Structure formats: structure tokens, C-alpha cells
Amino acid sequence: MKPKKIPNISVDCVVFGFDTTTKSLNVLLINRYLESKDSNDILVDDYVLTGYHVYEDETLDESASRVLKEFTGLTNQYKKQFKAFGNPDRLTNPKDLVWIKSEAFNSRTITIAYYFLINTEDIDLENNTHYAKWFPLKQLPEIGFDHKEIIKEAHEDLKVKCLSEPIVFELLPDKFTINDVQDLYESILEIKIDNRNFRRKLINKKYIVPLNEKQVGVSKKPAQLYMFSKDVYEKIYQKNYLISI
Incomplete structure (x- = not known):
């Protein structure tokens, strides 16, 4: 039986990785792409965090872990729930509304945000079906929804957390x-x-x-x-x- 999703509660995952060559903290994003069915015009072409609705029979932590596994194939990674985002206007950008309509999403969705710390060598982007790509935190592309704000909040939390616990080693070989x-x-x-x-x-x-x-x-x-x-x-x-x- 297919799991039943909660229509207006989701999780979004900020996946951090560190590039030892460029010495940059990176975030893993997926391409959000949509063409018009009538004219083949490009309606949406930007990047977003990976995330999805929470299922009725799972906890928030289980939901976040499921999303990460589907996205990267990885399990048992360091994760932290750091904030909920529920601004009524968080999904009202014109491109977001087009995307929401095409995916039949609820425009009044509250998301619970997590960040994960990943060793970049553990992820195979060549065979990733979500067109995932690492971006330096200081050189982010055009980002949909309120995900730029979520990334910023995750980074601020990571700054504090890394000074009290040795979590940085999760990002290194x-x-x-x-x-x-x-x-x-x-x-x-x-x-x-x-x-x-x-x-x-x-x-x-x-x-x-x-x-x-x-x-x-x-x-x-x-x-x-x-x-x-x-x-x-x-x-x-x-x-x-x-x-x-």
C-alpha cells in the first residue's frame, strides 16, 4: 500500500559538503525544470533543496532520512533539525505558483528544515537522476521557493554547532x-x-x-x-x- 502523504507538511534538506580542492563549503541542489505542454516554453528553470511531504506513518526524522536516501543513496548521516518555515507567503513567487500547480502541491505548506553533513566523495553525481549539483555557498544559482533563506539559516546554525561539537569531521574524508x-x-x-x-x-x-x-x-x-x-x-x-x- 502506497504511503499517504500529509498535504501541507514537508521536510527540506540542506546537504552540506566540503571541497578540499577549492576549500569551499558547498550545498547540494537539484534542478527544478518545467516546460509548457502547449508551446515547450521554459516556465521554470532554477535550483531548489531536496524535500518532500511527510508521510502519515513516519516521524519527521524518518521523513528527512528517507528524502536524503532517495536523493543521495546515503543513510546514517549526521543530521540536525534546526527550524520550521511557515510564512504564508513562502511559496507565492510566480515561478513557485506555476510549479505548485503542475505538481498539485498545497500552496500553504509548512516545512521542517534539516541539514545534513556529507563527505562529497560518498555521492555519485554522474548517475543522480535529480540532476543534482554542488554549489559553493558564496556562489549560489537562482533558487526557488524560500530555499535561499533556509540555506542561510542552516549555515548560521552550523557556525554555532561546529564550535561546540566536532561535527566538522563528518565533512572530511x-x-x-x-x-x-x-x-x-x-x-x-x-x-x-x-x-x-x-x-x-x-x-x-x-x-x-x-x-x-x-x-x-x-x-x-x-x-x-x-x-x-x-x-x-x-x-x-x-x-x-x-x-x-
Whole structure:
């Protein structure tokens, strides 16, 4: 039996990824395209977040995870619900109204927004049926609905969250350099960080584990590789929490 959707409640997913080559925080968007049936004129051609209606028999978290899996094929990724968007005018742009009519959507839809942190290497865009594409956060294309506002709010929440929890490592490969971590923090926080102080502080973290490996395939001197130990971090966090009591 086909799941029954709630017509005016949806989830929208901001999927963040980090490009270690361009050193940019990126967001994954899908092409929203619609032609007129009568004249083949292009009515809508822009980009939006991935999202869909919530089904009656699932939680909001389950709905967001389902949407991400359908979009990327990935499961068990870091996700955070950060805000609901319910402005009565959020879907009243002329292009949005055309799209809503073609898809028989409810124009008064409230959406629950999530963001996901993804290692870009885990996504195969070549075979993605949604015409998905990574865009640098500072170079976004024309975006439909109120999704530009949703992306902005997600980024602001990520800025705060990354300073209290080591979630940035969700955006990096399993093996990374100290420069990769610094570049990522600078990209998220939109600031410049003192290289020497940052390196010293990070290397002294017990959950940043040095590997007996260096970069390969680079033109410059290969850098030391490290990994993040979630187990060590959780033990330290638990210990510090007990001490603080």
C-alpha cells in the first residue's frame, strides 16, 4: 500500500559538503525544470533543496532520512533539525505558483528544515537522476521557493554547532591533514585562523590521531595524515562532564 502523504507538511534538506580542492563549503541542489505542454516554453528553470511531504506513518526524522536516501543513496548521516518555515507567503513567487500547480502541491505548506553533513566523495553525481549539483555557498544559482533563506539559516546554525561539537569531521574524508581541518573551519566560519595556533591546539587533542601515512599524489611536500577518533572523543567528553559536576 502506497504511503499517504500529509498535504501541507514537508521536510527540506540542506546537504552540506566540503571541497578540499577549492576549500569551499558547498550545498547540494537539484534542478527544478518545467516546460509548457502547449508551446515547450521554459516556465521554470532554477535550483531548489531536496524535500518532500511527510508521510502519515513516519516521524519527521524518518521523513528527512528517507528524502536524503532517495536523493543521495546515503543513510546514517549526521543530521540536525534546526527550524520550521511557515510564512504564508513562502511559496507565492510566480515561478513557485506555476510549479505548485503542475505538481498539485498545497500552496500553504509548512516545512521542517534539516541539514545534513556529507563527505562529497560518498555521492555519485554522474548517475543522480535529480540532476543534482554542488554549489559553493558564496556562489549560489537562482533558487526557488524560500530555499535561499533556509540555506542561510542552516549555515548560521552550523557556525554555532561546529564550535561546540566536532561535527566538522563528518565533512572530511576518514584521513585528512591539519590544513584540511583549518580550511574547513575557515570556510564555515568565514574567518581567517592563525595557522600556528590552530595546528598546535588541534594536534594536542587526543581524539585527533596521527597516522603513519602522508599525502600521496601532491606536487608539494606531502603532509602528515590524521584521523578523528569518535570513541576517544566520547570518552573525554564523558569524563569532563563528570568532573564538571
